[in-house]
Amino acid sequence: MTVGALNQQQVHGYQSGHGLLYGTAKLSREDQDLVDRLSDIAGPLRPSETFEPYLTLYPLPSETYYVVARTWQDLDTPRAGCVLTRSIFISMDEWENSASVLEFLGELERPSRQAPQKLASRPPRPRELPPVRDSRVTELVEALFLESRRPIVVFDAPEAETIALRIVTALWPSRRKNFSSCTWCLSPRRLRGRDFDLVFAPSDARGRFSDWGGRRIEAKGKSTEARHRWTAGLVETVFGDGLPSLASWDELGILRGDQVGDEGALRLSLMWRELESKAKSTPNAVLGMLDILNSHSVRPTTARDLLEPLVANAVTLALTDQSPDASWRFYINLLGKFADRLPSKATLRKLRNASAHLAANAPGSAVSMLRDLDEQGRDLPAVLAAGMGDGLAKGRLCSPDALAPNAVGRRELLNLIAYSKPFAASLAASVKDCPDLWAGPAVNALEAPDQDLVKRARRNLLPVLDAPEHAVLLVPLLDDASPNEFSNIIRTIAKATDFEIEEFDRPIVGAARTELAVKKLREAILAAPKSAAADRLLGSTLRLDPRDAHWLLANVPDDRARSVLADLVDSADDGAVQTLMRDRPVGRTVLSQLLDEPQHNAWRIARLLRWGHVEADEFVEVGLQIHGYLNGAEQHRLGMEILRRALAELPPSSHQDVARILAALSGPIDASDLIVLLTQPQANQDRLRANLAALAGCPEFVRRKAASRVDQLTTRLVARGTSTFDESAYVQWADLIQFSHHISNQSHLNASIEALSYALKQTRWPLSALILATFPTVYRQLLASKGESDFDFIPALLMLPLTFFSDWDRAKTARRELVDAFMSSSWPPANLVLTALDAQIDQKILRRVSRNRSGGRYIDSIWADAGRLKPRLASSVRDAVTRFKENPRLEDWD
Structure with missing residues (x-):
């Protein structure tokens, strides 16, 4: 079967029950189920009943x-009550946008029970629908369009098909899309859980509509007199016009934009037409038209363009035909209707001029309106505030009959200042002439928490502030000024006053809260003509910060700059000093200036160093230059700080002679404090190595002070770790431990125990010098050990490895640990014999070495390694080896 230009179709009829006979449309299951059901008759026929x-x-x-389906009674089937139904399937887009549904009815010819070979072409249909004469269409129109939506049943309507077709044709797209109707049924019809929108039924089927929850239009209804003012027009359009369409009522385009098929959209269009006819003589009609635009999602530009002249006309009508109070209320309500944009500029000008006229001729009414708005917590619209301010400014505010300060609220007063230049000028004159009356209210208004309004007020007021009495207004006016605004502000003040009003200085400088604002302030002052007043204001802008110091040093002669700089340091707080010195180039320049007179500026320089976070190299160098000019606690404090920075932060490659610094500054420092300074947590291992080297190069009095607490030094070095130390660092550490034997036996013993315990565990590090310096001392203490009671007198023994206490002969264990450590390390072998010689156990040690698997080779290594030693020490080592080899069993097995 070919379809050609025809829509998809299906034919339903009796075939062992009502069902699909044939068709061209392939539908989803849900769609097909609905078509199968609705193609059958709704309700049973009575015997011999026809339709x-x-x-x-x-x-x-x-x-x-x-x-769109048509159903015929099928009398050719053996079963009564059967029907034939042809259903036409029209694409939804085509259905919504069709000018007339008549074009689809040509396909609804009575079908045969057998599928034809080819569908007939679509026959021509009438271009217009006949009018409807049924008097009940008045009630029907109101039920469909002017009252709340409910399903409708009409009984005994001889023109049912024409009525339905006219209604569907007249509907707008979104309503037509979802509209459902049946022109003859014997019981209610339902679609997806809801009743059809409009059905027609014979009156003898009324009983089957007993539970109908919708609207009933009876065969003999009540009076058809219209209940709504739009009924007659709609009846004529829907049921009288040849091709009905409600689009002719839609000047706003609301129906075109309606997406949900809401009758309320039509009612808005109807109301718009009505209000438009009244707007030429009644101002309030314009308010209703604006309400319609604001209440609907479709807001066509053309409608607004049409409305503009009506609004302008309403402004004039309100001024000429209404009382002042009513005019104010109308203007406020009118502007409130423009929610998304303002009226045209021409209309705004008319509003401003009209409100200025009202305020000038009836100031009491204007004040009353301001008071009412204040009580309601509402703002006077800007254009009305501008006009009202213009009108009120025509009277001198200091006069008894003028506007009283307490007549309006602070926000309303601010609105008048912000939007009316004449009112701002009048207020400034009143603050100058009668400050007791107007200064307080003006300041209170300018302190309102609305930055936008205050900025507007600032633009209007600043050019007219020219008296000392106006200084109180500058504080709130400049409170939130941005740096970029500051330049214009200062230029405006300069133009008005030449900076001659000293009372303005404090609020101006106080308002420059950021560096950028101060910079802009200075630039503006310098751009003004040079005068004593300008210099006075400029001087009050200086503080001890990088920008000020840079400006001062770059723009003021050195001798004057140094004097000013000294005063700035004297008066600045510690935070300001920190801020200045964070800028290193400026900080160095400031220090250089002050160092030109170190004797007079020593304590100032010390303060800048202390709070300025200066790099260690610079801190130490400058600190040493002024240290001698200080005295007492200040000198000691700076000396400690120089040592702290030098011993913690200076890189080992620094040109500073740390040994010389130690010699110069460590005299008054306690030994424990010196040890802490040498081993600060902030110092990395490279710095620690450099500190040990510096200490080794110090005069003896410094080394004696450090050696007196070598145990504290050792504890802190062990805690920090020495994994990156080279052999020379361990030698310097060992030398200090050795040197401490002559200073403090207890400190020497404690350091030896802890250093030995540490060294025996680190066989991969070049620290055999520590073994050489500490083992003999510890060994002699172990030989003298009397048991557990030793721990009470020498707690440091607890630092030794646990193996030292696993045998009753602790000295023997110490010898074994010593040999095992050397033979498992890369330490110089000869150092083992040197250590043993110092402890007088060289033969015991060599015998223990020889009993190891590689002992013979290790003894040969000792002989070879002795060659690197000084002759006396080499001779002692080789003599011990020779004695062992000549008489290997001289002593018992160790």
Whole structure:
């Protein structure tokens, strides 16, 4: 079967029950189930009852198609009550946008029970619909469009098909899309859980509509007199015009934009037409038209363009035909209707001029309106505030009959200042002439928490502030000024006063809260003509910060700059000093200036160093230059700080002679404090190595002080770790431990125990010098050990490895640990014999070495390694080896 230009179709009829006979449309299961049901008659026929063909109109659940179906009574089947139904499936887009549904009815010819070979072409249909004469259409129109939506049943309507077709044709797209109707049924029809929008039924089927929850239009209804003012027009359009369309009522385009098929959209269009006719003589009609625009999502530009002249006309009507109070209320309500944009500039000018006229001729009414708005917590619209201010400014505010300061609230007063230049000028004159009356209210208004309004007020007031009495207004006016605004502000003040009003200085400088604002302030002052007043204001802007110091040093001669700089340091707080010195180039320049007179500026320089976070190299160098000019606690404090920075932060490659610094500054420092300074947590291991080297190069009095607490030094070095130390660092550490034997036996013993315990565990590090310096001392203490009681007198023994206490002969264990450590390390072998010689156990040690698997080779290594030693020490080592080899069993097995 070919379809050609025809829509998809299906034919339903009796075939062992009502069902699909044939068709061209392939539908989803849900859509097909609905078509199968609605193609059958709704309600049972009575015996011998006949009916004329009827239409059923409805959308499919998928909204893919809209269905137009005609049903015929089928008397050729053996079963009574059967029907034939042809359903036409129209694409939803075509259905919504069709000018007339008549074009689809040509396909609804009575079908045969057998599928034809080819569908007949679409026959021509009438271009217009006949009018409807049924008097009940008045009630029907009101039920459909002017009252709340409910399903409708009309009984005994001889023109049912024409009525339905006219209604569907007249509907706008979104309403037509979802509209459902049946022109003849014996019981209610339902679509996806809801009743059809409009059905027609014979009066003898009324009983089957007993539970009908919708609207009933009876065969013999009540009076058809219209209940709504738009009824007659709608009846004529829908049921009288040849091709009905409600689009002719839609000047706003609301129906075109309606997406949900809401009758309220039509009612808005109807109301718009009515108000438009009244707007030429009644101002309030314009308010209703604006309400319609604001209440709907469709806001066509053309409608606003049409409305503009009506609004302008309403402004004039309100001024000429209403009382002042009513005019103010109208203007406020009118502006409140422009929610998304303002009226045209021409209309705004008319509003400003009209409100200025009202305020000038009836100031009491204007003040009353301001008071009412204040009580309601509402603002006077800007254009009305401008006009009202213009009108009120025509009277001198200091006069008894003028506006009283307490007549309006602070925000209303601020609005008048912000939007009316004449009112701002009048207020400034009043603050100058009668400050007791107007200064307080003006300041209170300018302190309102609305930055935008205050900025507007600033633009209007600043050019007219020219008296000392105006200084109080500058504080709130400049409170939130941005740096970029500051330049214009200062230029305006300069133009008005030449900076001659000293009372303005404090609020101006106080308002420059940021560095950028101060910079802009200075630039503006310098741009003004040079004068004593300008220099006075400029001087009050200086503080001890990088920008000020840079400006001062770059723009003021050195001798004057140094004097000013000294005063700035004297008066600045510690935070300001820190801020200045964070800028290193400026900080160095400031220090250089002050160092030109170190004797006079020593304590100032010390303060800058202390709070300025100066790099260690610079801190130490400058600190040493002024240290001698200080005295007492200040000198000691700076000396400690120089040592702290030098011993913690200077890189080993620094040109500073740390040994010389130690010699110069460590005299008054306690030994424990010196040890802490040498081993600060902030110092890395490279710095620690450099500190040990510096200590080794110090005069003896410094080394004696450090050696007196070598145990504290050792504890802190062990805690820090020495994994990156080279052999020379361990030698310097060992030398200090060795040197401490002559200073403090207890400190020497404690350091030896802890250093030995540490060294025996680190066989991969070049620290055999520590073994050489500490083992003999510890060994002699172990030989003298008397048991557990030793721990009470020498707690440091607890630092030794646990193996030292696993045998009753602790000295023997110490010898074994010593040999095992050397033989498992890369330490110089000869150092083992040197250590043993110092402890007088060289033969015991060599015998223990020889009993190891590689002992013979290790003894040969000792002989070879002795060659690197000084002759006396080399001779002692080789003599011990020779004695062992000549008499290997001289002593018992160790």
